Amino acid sequence: MAMETPPRWDRKMQQRLARGEAAALGEFYDRFASLVHSLAHRVLDDDDAADQVTREVFGYIWENPDDYDPKQGNMRSWVARLTQRQAVHRLRQAEATAYAETGQGSAEELEQKVRRASVAARADYIVTSMPAPLRAALELAYFQRRDYRQTAADLGVTEDEARRRLRLGLQLLSSANTRPLEGSSPPGYGRTL
Amino acid sequence: MTGANGDADDVARAPWIPGPRRSADDHADLTADPTVAPATDPAAQTPDAAAEADVPDEPDVPQLTHRVLKSLLGAWALSACSAGETRAVEDHLTECAPCAEEALRLRDAVALLHEDRDLDLDPLLRSRVLENCLGRRPARVPVPEWVTPYDAETARLDALLRDIGESEWHAPVRLKWYEDERVTRRKTTVAGVIGHLLAVDGLVTSALGIKDPLGAGVPELSPTERTEAFWSALDRPPNRALRGPWRDQTHTLIRTVSFAGRGVGDLTVTYKDFALPLRDSLLERAFECWVHADDIANAVAYPYAPPSGAHLHGMIDLAARLLPAALAGRRRSGLAAPARHLVAAGAPGRSLHLEVEGAGGGHWYIALDSPAAVGSPDLAVAQVAMDGVEFCQLVAGHISPEEAAAGQDGDREAIRDVLSAAASLSRL
Numbered sequence: 001m002a003m004e005t006p007p008r009w010d011r012k013m014q015q016r017l018a019r020g021e022a023a024a025l026g027e028f029y030d031r032f033a034s035l036v037h038s039l040a041h042r043v044l045d046d047d048d049a050a051d052q053v054t055r056e057v058f059g060y061i062w063e064n065p066d067d068y069d070p071k072q073g074n075m076r077s078w079v080a081r082l083t084q085r086q087a088v089h090r091l092r093q094a095e096a097t098a099y100a101e102t103g104q105g106s107a108e109e110l111e112q113k114v115r116r117a118s119v120a121a122r123a124d125y126i127v128t129s130m131p132a133p134l135r136a137a138l139e140l141a142y143f144q145r146r147d148y149r150q151t152a153a154d155l156g157v158t159e160d161e162a163r164r165r166l167r168l169g170l171q172l173l174s175s176a177n178t179r180p181l182e183g184s185s186p187p188g189y190g191r192t193l
Numbered sequence: 194m195t196g197a198n199g200d201a202d203d204v205a206r207a208p209w210i211p212g213p214r215r216s217a218d219d220h221a222d223l224t225a226d227p228t229v230a231p232a233t234d235p236a237a238q239t240p241d242a243a244a245e246a247d248v249p250d251e252p253d254v255p256q257l258t259h260r261v262l263k264s265l266l267g268a269w270a271l272s273a274c275s276a277g278e279t280r281a282v283e284d285h286l287t288e289c290a291p292c293a294e295e296a297l298r299l300r301d302a303v304a305l306l307h308e309d310r311d312l313d314l315d316p317l318l319r320s321r322v323l324e325n326c327l328g329r330r331p332a333r334v335p336v337p338e339w340v341t342p343y344d345a346e347t348a349r350l351d352a353l354l355r356d357i358g359e360s361e362w363h364a365p366v367r368l369k370w371y372e373d374e375r376v377t378r379r380k381t382t383v384a385g386v387i388g389h390l391l392a393v394d395g396l397v398t399s400a401l402g403i404k405d406p407l408g409a410g411v412p413e414l415s416p417t418e419r420t421e422a423f424w425s426a427l428d429r430p431p432n433r434a435l436r437g438p439w440r441d442q443t444h445t446l447i448r449t450v451s452f453a454g455r456g457v458g459d460l461t462v463t464y465k466d467f468a469l470p471l472r473d474s475l476l477e478r479a480f481e482c483w484v485h486a487d488d489i490a491n492a493v494a495y496p497y498a499p500p501s502g503a504h505l506h507g508m509i510d511l512a513a514r515l516l517p518a519a520l521a522g523r524r525r526s527g528l529a530a531p532a533r534h535l536v537a538a539g540a541p542g543r544s545l546h547l548e549v550e551g552a553g554g555g556h557w558y559i560a561l562d563s564p565a566a567v568g569s570p571d572l573a574v575a576q577v578a579m580d581g582v583e584f585c586q587l588v589a590g591h592i593s594p595e596e597a598a599a600g601q602d603g604d605r606e607a608i609r610d611v612l613s614a615a616a617s618l619s620r621l
Binding site: 058063138 | 301
């Protein structure tokens with residue numbers, strides 16, 4: 001379902017949000033709510049907290065549609081960045097509160113937790129945004145446990161191509177582990193929406 | 194990405210790589226190039242290895258070039274190669290550091306894949322999020338209050354459609370409505386239902402001057418005729434491709450109405466045999482959207498909740514307001530008992546007290562003898578108590594008046610006539 005967001009859609013949506021069109025807000029929600037909620041859930045592992053982040057992210061965007069800069073990438077990636085930043089911010093807050101209450105945990109553990117959550121969210125985002133053919137191959141091989149020959153047959157491509165797609169898909173995914181992450185700033189410092 | 198290095202030159206440094214997860218079916222590679230002699234490992238024949246329970250036969254390990262081995266790394270990490278190829282890759286990893294490094298990286302990447310958790314967002318979250326937004330910054334172009342049931346119901350159906358698979362679009366759906374004094378059925382598919390909604394919503398879009406999904410210059414047609422026209426114009430069975438046009442049309446409709454200004458709610462939408470003001474028409478469309486979303490959800494075994502209490506209340510209220518005219522129509526056809534006591538227009542008349550329980554419920558007084566009379570608690574001759582969703586099932590024609598589990602009290606004839614009139618509001 002890696003729907004490519006055409007830049008035209010992004011620009012028009014930004015204008016409509018800026019004009020204060022409530023109908024645009026609804027359309028914007030319909031397009032991105034599941035992305036926002038699932039990324040937030042991946043970081044926070046809690047439904048209520050993910051609901052809360054969803055509320056904050058959409059509230060922020062509705063108030064600040066001009067913050068989106070099309071030169072920095074598409075709207076989808078902007079929304080994902082905001083979500084991850086806000087979710088990580090909440091995670092830090094929750095952990096700090098837990099630490100103050102129980103005295104358990106350490107700064108390093110917190111950083112590790114934040115890092116793991118961020119990597120997981122980033123990986124989810126990569127999977128949902130990678131080119132559809134790569135994603136389809138990964139889905140067949142991983143979720144449906146097809147070997148690469150069956151994957152090739154299912155997709156109607158050569159075995160060479162199936163191997164290429166699986167490798168390329170995983171290479172993209174592995175960048176979640178290496179790319180610097182939004183929100184992994186020093187403890188106590190977290191930009192909030 | 195690791196640059197392609199020389200073949201087997203870079204030995205050493207290769208870390209030991211634990212294998213990936215166990216493959217679903219460790220079948221031997223039957224397709225390996227037969228011209229390549231399988232490298233049989235004598236060690237594999239030792240009694241020790243053979244004695245190990247559950248160990249599959251040692252695979253034939255194909256001789257593969259570095260290029261092919263490298264291309265297999267993704268499939269290897271996903272346990273998606275044959276046993277022989279797996280072995281060949283793992284042998285290679287002990288002697289090729291760049292491949293070993295990449296293999297590790299890809300295998301770690303596999304660990305990041307995971308089943309999507311239940312994707313269903315709480316549908317009520319949408320209204321909470323939007324409300325919060327509009328509290329923070331009021332809309333300059335708001336969506337009128339009376340459009341919100343349509344907005345919410347189309348969004349709920351769209352979320353359901355997003356989650357269903359391609360084949361489920363062809364799942365059979367049995368549409369039901371009440372016609373000729375009985376529940377009538379018609380077979381279609383999930384995609385056919387979306388076509389139905391698209392075609393009938395077109396009544397509203399054409400009233401607003403937006404593009405008609407049936408094309409330009411379509412004569413005035415009833416909802417059923419529009420649906421038949423849409424279905425028969427398709428050159429192949431409808432499929433998931435209908436989701437986009439349907440959703441775009443709902444978005445355009447909501448947007449157009451919100452820009453249209455105040456008086457638009459009173460705009461007349463004609464259904465050929467009857468007409469509704471736009472504000473009621475969109476409520477009726479919201480109702481249809483829910484009813485058919487529920488049909489679809491049943492067909493693909495998805496849970497689907499009723500609308501929020503406030504929206505359900507509006508839908509019940511619309512049906513209650515339409516009942517006196519429906520009763521009069523049935524009376525003209527001899528399907529309902531004659532009027533007993535006519536009163537001056539606008540005066541209170543003999544009534545039925547409809548008490549709807551549950552979320553969205555309330556009390557309604559249905560004028561029995563004339564649409565011009567006003568329903569009145571003082572002149573109630575009968576009372577019917579029903580659950581809100583059950584009442585909507587009746588209005589949708591999903592259950593017959595006889596099946597409707599209603600608590601009844603008072604004039605039997607009035608009760609029978611009102612319940613039948615409620616069912617007669619339904620159509621394809």
